[in-house]
Amino acid sequence: MESAVWLRDAVCCRGRFPALAGVDLDVAEGEILLLRGPNGAGKTTLLRLLAGLATLDGGQGTVLGCDLRSDRRALRPQVGLLGHDLMLYEDLTVAENLRFFAALAGASEAESRAALERLEVAPRLADVSLRRLSAGQRKRVAAACLAVRRPRLWLLDEPHAGLDESGRGAVNRLVRDAAGRGATVVLASHETPAASAVATRTIQLVGGIVTRRASGSPAAVAPTEQVSDA
């Protein structure tokens, strides 16, 4: 199995605070990895590091074959990040946001409509400004924007937070589909039942380092031990 993520002793600072204090991590391609850990454990920073948005301040790392120190530009277009900040334009409508990001990614209009359908966003909301949507609806739109880009690595930060039952189900379906197509998924979540249902492996992050490796869900298929280095 190819290794999608390979980190050794990775240190990443937010300002002068070492949010990641030496992370070792291996994620195989096609894996769905659940990151758990208390608030302030460094989950969000780890996801931003894997997206090529945060700088590696110590240690080594390779994501999708791109070195995190020298090759982040090649990495970023292959990564999709669903963050706390939804990275959308509040003043544009649902359809306009989607069309913009789909066009930048070279995806067609039909694909973006399909993505909205899969996230179960009602068609009547397409022409509503994002400002007027609820938090849950916005999150679905953000997930749809992610889906149209067809990233090879999905990084989801609390994808279930603020979503209702059907929303959590829709996100999980999206994640399984992506993994089924060979994409790798790393998600951080506190919604343990929903996240465990989809994850193939769970790791625990505390104080900026990985403290425990455990098989997450009963349905886990991936081995618990580390995959060998790429």
Add this chain to the structure above:
Amino acid sequence: MTHAGYIAAGWSISAALLVSYAVMILLRGRRLSGRVPARRRRWMTAED
């Protein structure tokens, strides 16, 4: 000497500015030295 006031003002303002800047740098260097481990603050030609 003509323009004595201008000359005095020009030279003394310049001197004051440069000297106070130099003193500021030296003091900052001394203060920061205390916060850096000894093995990391060697100048190539340092004798003391």
Add this chain to the structure above:
Amino acid sequence: MSILLGRSPDRRPPEAAPAHTGSRTTRILGALTLAGLVGLGLCAFIFSPPDSRPGPEAGTRIGQFDAVRLMYVHLPAAIWTYVALGTCAMASAVYLWRRSAWWDRLAHACAEIGVVLCAVTLITGMIWGRPVWGTWWEWGDVRVVTTLVLFLVYAGYLAMRSVPAAPEARARRASILGLGGAVLIPIVNRSVEWWENRTLHQQSTLEELRIEDLTLFTLVLGILVMGLLSLWLAVHRFRVAWLEAEAESAGLEAALAERRAEAGAGAEGSSP
């Protein structure tokens, strides 16, 4: 480069490390500067003559008279302002290419010294202009206006550097700004030159000065001494920047240890 700071693993005992930014090089530089300053003072005030020559009418004298003694500070400061800020722009460009902190620190040190020298240039220029040109500020002179814009641009550069940010991000932004100043200044110079199609500088000062004997010698001496002073300042300022970065990373190591301890405690608490 090795003059500026040591990077060799040291064989000497740790207590021998200096608790300041001085070294033998800077002490020699400093002594030369001080000696030069004394010499400059003597030449500028005692040995060199006032600027005066026969006027167009018999029996009159024209010239800057003793005000020319301000030139011995003004001109060297101006020259080294351009050198320092030019070095800053060059170091910024090299930083963008090589991405090494060394060049970033050099750019920072040069910008700060350049701004201080630029202030000296502007202030002495104004004080000199009042008796000689009859005005504190001459809008019609290209160099005066351009130098003020230069001062504002690099004061902005220092303002940006003073805002706390991640070191690498700050270095990138600063290098663009430092380079941007070098891009801008020729345009400003050209526009001001067209704006008022005359320059007082060349017509009324240096070319008409009796540039000979001790006046010329004193100007050259002033340039040399100011150069020594700038170099001395630059070495010290560079080392301060180095210490700042080191202090930051020393703090980081402590924070990392603390963070790992937190992880250890958390893992024990949550382990099954």
Add this chain to the structure above:
Amino acid sequence: MREVLLVAAKDLRIESRSRVLLFQVAPFAVATLVLLGFALDADRSALRHFSPGLFWVAVLLTALLAAQRSVAVEHAGRAADALLLSATSPARIFAGKALALAAQLAALELLMGVAMVVLYDARVEHFGLAVASAAAATVGIAAAGTLYGVLAAPMGVRETLLPVLLLPVFAPVLIGATRAFGDALGTAAVNGWAWFGLLGLFALVYAVFGALAYGPLLEAEA
């Protein structure tokens, strides 16, 4: 080019939705012109004589606000990260944002131009020169504003830092555009087309510099 237009269209659409330009920046522009009129004691001949300079001072102050707004749009909700994660090259993002800013400035200048004619009794004698030099100046202002906007963007002190960085950069634009307009409005006996050339040079230099520098700057935000 398609991506440039996409980014520009996106910025303009946001502006047309949020109406910040119409309801906040445009009134500011006109109020500035009115205050400058008070400053010259509403002296008819003085106002007409100085109208090019007053106009461009007002435009540059307004441009500061517009540049702030153009950056703020990307930083609300971290949309800038999304642009960074897209495969679009930074130079194209820069071009798109500068294009949108230039279009907004052009609209503001049109409004302020009318206000200048009405309030300052200015008369446009060489229309072509006025339009050409305004266009060149606008492109230069937009390029510099976009570049320095993103420079000051991610810091908590954007509102105060951006003017400090940007106003000295605007100095040649102010000189050049005032002179060119002086010729176009018949208040100064100069060769306005030479000044148009200088404005064009400024625009070219900052467009190229901005396109090259935008990448490292976006990177620095990450």
